[in-house]
Amino acid sequence: MSLFLIAALPFLGALFPGLLIRAGRDACAFAAGLASLLAFVGLMTHAPAIFAGEVIHARVDWLPQLGLSANFFLDGLGFLFATLILSIGLLIILYARFYLSRQDPMGNFYTYLLLFQGAMVGIVTSDNILLLLIFWELTSLSSFLLIGFWKHLPEGRQGARMALTVTGMGGLAMIAGMLILGHIAGSYDISVILQNKEAIQSSDLYLPALLLILLGAFTKSAQFPFHFWLPHAMAAPTPVSAYLHSATMVKAGLFLMARLWPVLAGTDAWFYIVATTGLVTMLLGAVIALFKDDLKALLAFSTVSHLGLITMLLGFGTKAAAVGAVFHIINHATFKAALFMTAGIVDHEAHTRDIKRLGGLRHLMPVTFTIALVAGLSMAGIPPFNGFLSKEMMLELAAHTDWNGSHLLVPALATLAALFSVAYSFRFIAHTFLGPKREDYPGHPHDPGFGLWASPALLTVLVVVIGLFSGPVVGPLVQVTADAVTGAHPKVYLKLWHGFTPALYMSAGAIVGGLLLLMLHRWLDRAWNDAPRPEAKAIFEGIIARVTDLARGITDGLHNGAITRYAAIMVVFTLAVSIHAYTSGTLGLPTRKMMEIGLLPAVGWLLLVVATGCILLLHRNRFLSLILIGIVGLIVSLSFNYLSAPDLALTQISVEVVTIILMLLALNFMPKDTPIETPPLTRLRDGGIAVAAGVGIAALAYAMLMRDFSFESISAFHAANSYKGGGGTNMVNVILVDFRGFDTFGEIIVLGIAAMVIYALTEAVLASKVRAYLLNRKPDMLMAGDAHPGLMVVVTRVMMPVALMVAAYIFFRGHNLPGGGFIAGLIAAIAVVMQYMASGFGWAAERQRFPYHGIIGSGVLVAAATGLGAWFNNVPFLTSDFGYVHIEPLKEFELATAALFDLGVFLAVVGAVLLALESLARFAWQPGIDTDHAIDINPARDDLAANEKNEG
Amino acid sequence: MELLVASAIGILTAAGIYLMLRRRTFPVILGLSLLTYGVNIFLFATGRLVTGAPPILNKYAEVAYADPLPQALVLTAIVISFGMTAVVVMIALAAYLSAKDDNINMTHTTEAGEDA
Incomplete structure (x- = not known):
């Protein structure tokens, strides 16, 4: 099976549980299990090749220029982890089916679980570090959802937040480290990076890269001092703890260290950072675990300790380690997952996980006891279980490790950690299951159904089998994985009996010491609880609160709500950048000759300047300034016309009309004057800023206008291809509907959204208490004697067909002569708006048959359908086509698909403009104004018969 | 001619920015409109100024054409700026009707007197 499919199957499978939950919890679990199983089977099809020492690649280049590719590869290490993730995932899915109660949303659970599984499989099979980083962050996110699965529990939410914060920050650091690594190696492909050991270790950037990557790995794998999130993540449902916090997510950091072991390990920095951190974590976790009363907390700190053990071994940097x-x-995944599930079973049946309230369960839960006993002894490192084997290896290796010249430090601390490990493992077994039966369990403990204990039982079988027959059972797997981590590795021999080695004595000492500790537990526990010690959660929350306060302080300081200040800062900043560019750059001399100034442009310029000046002087009179801005708009459209841009002139003048109407509608409800609020000095300052910006932009425009293009413009292409390729002679229109059709498509959507926003705001405001104010509002200006003068009504109604005809004319000629969908749409909208103005809102609204939303939508759909039509001819989206048809008695004419696209533009513009104006006009509605029609002529004349009947 | 256009752009921009720095919504909207004119003319002017040469292909004679590309860009800019103005006007109106205040600075209403 393709590696892509293996990585994708969990993600695809994640779709189903959420949907199938309606078909029942079994169907839901089955769907989840099926996806995992298929991926697992797919993975196993590669097993023969992996065991033969091959590496399987799958590659799709996405953005090769940026080094972004969807590269997957599978070697021994990836195979081991993928096997763990998928197989334990299957067991967890089975376990969770029986663990979760009816109240838990199981569909969500399995969806999150599969998302997590897919992300994990992605991490261990990625060949590209950028891809790996994406999967890495995905595990943080999906584990956040899983840890916080019981949303109603505050501990769940806090634990999830803490886990996300810690692992997310580590992930960020790791991104930086990985990018440095990729930069040194010159490639983001892991298989290439792994070949560059010398280049990486001799680089100056080795240490920063190492520290950043380790920060990511240590946070993910809960290494000291980042270990504190793991116990708090135990608020998650037990299947999550068993999966994420024993077998998979916390191993991601270890995986990463193992993956990059060939290039990062072997230096002093690696040894002292990684091995020391591992050693401290191992000891600290083991000590704290002994004093935890919550079964899951005990297991969590034990996990921290075991992760430390593995980290330390990787840190030793030798192949044997x-x-x-x-x-x-492998061993930890088997016994720890089984133990977590056992703890879950105890919690499920006895309704408590508090060791102090348990004991004597051996008689009530014999099956669970057997599982816990075997897995617990393995955790303690008792022969013949698998935990013993790897712990012996660890002690053996520790015995031969010098730390800064000291021969004893590492072995002594390792033995001490092993001692505590024995103690807490025995405590887990003894205080939960042994001892006399109690009468005060919160629940009625008894062995659960097969479904719940099947998964841990299977893992326990593995614990025994691996312990007894380690060589034949996992030897080959360890061999290929070790090969993948260390390069070709000499033959690995795993066996139970190593002879009388130092490790054996250390182990024996640990067991005896551990038993002693357990006997003294009552006194030690009291001493521990009385001793002051830092509480990680309080520290973490204190830091978070400080950071939040700091962020709030900065935000409130900068973002204080004085929007005027923001605008001023933005303008001044832009000015400063421009001045810097001007002083540091060079300005070319003019290459063009100035055009002569005619009388007409001079008059236009004077009008524009005077009108703008008057706006500045009189802007406090809002009504007057609207009229003045109309003059400015008019001059601007005339200048467009004068400067060879007829399309722009037409657009500007029609937009001008609707804009002014819009502002008038709004001004109707707003104060008609602006008071003087700012002191003269402020106005002077604003004036200074404005003048500086104006002078700057004028100088820039002048400098630009006096020079030719530095580079050849792409406009020549449009001129050459407008008719040949686009079938139109109006280049501007052809650019809009053809060359840059996709932009235009986006634009009409934006315009439609803007209109919808206006509509939605109107709805929201009119639904609030503002409505009462509007209904009782008295106009603040003198009302016209006749709101709908008869002359105007008649003229606008006569104008309606004429205006629409003009719109149609402008539309059809648009491809070849100035015009097109935008302008035609604006003209048609103005024709309708005239009716609203002359005959009244109610009158016009009654005759409006199609809702404007629909018109916008149909416009966008027509444009989209035109674009999609290109696909049927096997050409890209929005490729246009045209041809000539001849229908009697018409002259031969051209038909272009671009015209259909333009129709979409037309409809969207009509709908958007009218929806915006109509929405604003609805504010003016008051009871009674509907009935008052100026000239009650119904064009349809359908009331004529009724009237006659009434008379007759 | 270039001088006229460049100075017109400058004047429109300066007036637009001055009004944008006022305290009430309506002058700010007016300022944005003026600024829009300035920006649109500036964009249009990047095609350089030509008279009597609209970018309409002439099938019968070799003639000069104005640069069509900035024109197409400005055409969409004009329409979009209408959409933007409409939304801003709507927000200003809704804010005024809801709060009975058209001051654009939010510090003014909550902490009266503190931030002049």
Whole structure:
């Protein structure tokens, strides 16, 4: 099966549980399990090749220029992790089916779980570090959803947030580290990076890259001092803890260290950072675990400790240690997942996980007890279980490790950690299951159904089998994984009995010491609880609160709501950048000759300047300034016309009309004057800013206008291809509907959205208490004597067909002469708006048969359908076509698909303009104004018969 | 001619920015409209100024054409700026009707007197 499919199957499978939950919980679990199973089977099809030492690649280049490719590869290491993720995933899916109660949304659970599974499989099979980073962040996100699955529990939410914060920050650091690594190696492909050991280790950037990557790995794998999130993540449902926090997510950091082991390991920095962190974590986790009363917290700190063990082994940097690390990853996954599930079973049946309230369950839950016993002894490192084997390896390796010249430090601390490990493992077994039966369990403990204990039982079988027959069972797997981590590795021999080695004595000492500790537990526990010690959660929350306060302080300081200030800062900043560009750059001399100034342009310029000046002087009179801005708009459209841009002139003048109407509608409800609020000094300052910006832009425009293009413009292409390729002689229109059709398509959608926003705001405002104010509002200006003068009504109604005819004319000629959908749409909209103005809102609204939303939508759909039509001819979206047809008695004429696209533009513009204006006009509605029609002529004349009947 | 266009752009921009820095919504909207004119003319002018040469292909004679590309860009800019103006006007109106205040600075209403 393709690696793509293996990585994609969990994601595809994630769709089904959420949907199938309606078909029942079994169907839901079955769908989830099927996806995992298929991926697992697919993975196993590669097993023969992997065991033969091959590496499987699958590659799709996405943005090769940026080094972004969807590259997957599968070697021994990836195979081991993918096997763990998918197989334990299957067991967890089975377990969760029986663990979750009816109240839990199981569809969501399995969807999150599969998302997580897909992300994990993605991490371990990625060959591209950027791809790996994406999957890495996905595991953080999906584990956030899983940890916080019980949304109603505050601990769940807090734990999820803490996990996301810690692992997310680590992930960010890791992104930086990975990018540095890719920069040194010159490639983002892991298989290439792995070949560049010398280049990477000799680089100056090795240490920063190492630190950043380790930050990511340590946070993910809960290494000291980032270990604190893992116990808090135990608020998750137990299947999540068993999956994420024993077998998979927390191993992602280890995986990464193992993956990059060939290029990063072997230096002093690596040894002292990684091995020391691992050693400290191992010891600290083991000590704290002994004093935890919550079964899951005990297991969580034990996990922290075991992760530390593996980290330490990887940190040793020797090939033998890497083998030990790989072997312990397998062993830990088996016994710890089983133990978590056991803890879940106890919680499920006895309704408590508090060790102090448990004990004697051996008699009530014999099956669970057996599982817990075997897995627990393995965790303690008791022969003949698999935990013993890898722990012996660890002790053996520790015994031969010097730390800064000291021969004893590492072995002594490792033995101490092993001792505590024995103690908490025995405590888990003894205080939960042994001892006398109690009468005060919160629930009625008994062995659960087969479904719940099948998964841990299977894992326990593995614990025993691996322990007894390690060589034949997992030898080949450890071998290929070790090969993948360390390069070709000499033959790996796994066996139970190593002879009387130092490790054996250390192990024996640990067991005896551990038993002693357990006997003294009552006193030690009291001492521990009395001793002051830092509480990670309080520290974490304190830091978060400080950071939040700091962020709020900065935000409130900068973002204080004084929008005027923002605008001023923006203008001044732009000015400063421009001045810098001007002083640091060079300005070319003029290459063009100035055009002569005619009388007409001079008059236009004077009008524009005077009108603008008057706006500045009189802007406090809002009504007057609207009239003045109309003059400016008129001059602007005339200048467009004068400067060879007839399309722009037509567009500008029609937009001008609707804009002024829009502003008038709004002004109707707003104060008609602007008071003087700012002191003269402020106005002077604003004036200074404005004048500086104006002078700057004028100088820039002048400098630009006096020079020719520095580079050849692409406009020549449009001129050459407008008729040949686009079938039209109006280049501007051909650009809009053909060359840049996709832009135009986006634009009509934006315009439609703007109109919808206006409509939605109107609805929202009119639904609020503002409506009462509007209904009782008295006009603040003198009303016209006749709101709908008869003359105007008659003229506008006569004008209607004429205006629409003009719109049609402008539309059809648009491809070849100035015009087109935009302008025609504006003209048609103005024709309708005239009716609203002359005959009244109610009158016009009654005759409006198609809702404007629909017109916008149909416009966008027509344009989209035209574009899609190109696909049927096997050409890209929006490729236009044209031809000539001849129908008697008409002259031969051209038909272009671009015209159909333009129709979409036309409809969208009509709909958007009218929806915007109509929405604003609805504010003016008051009871009674509907009935008052100026000239009650119904064009349809359908009331004529009724009237006659009434008379007769 | 270039001088006229460049100075007109400058004047429109300066007036637009001055009004944009006022405290009430209506002058700010007016300022945005003026600024829009300035920006549109500037964009249009990047095609350089020509008279009597509309970008309509002439099948019968070799003639000069104005640069069609900035024109197409400005045409869409004009329509979009209408959409933008409409939304801003709507927001201003809704804010005024809801709060009975058309001051654009939010500090003014909550902490009266503190931020002049």
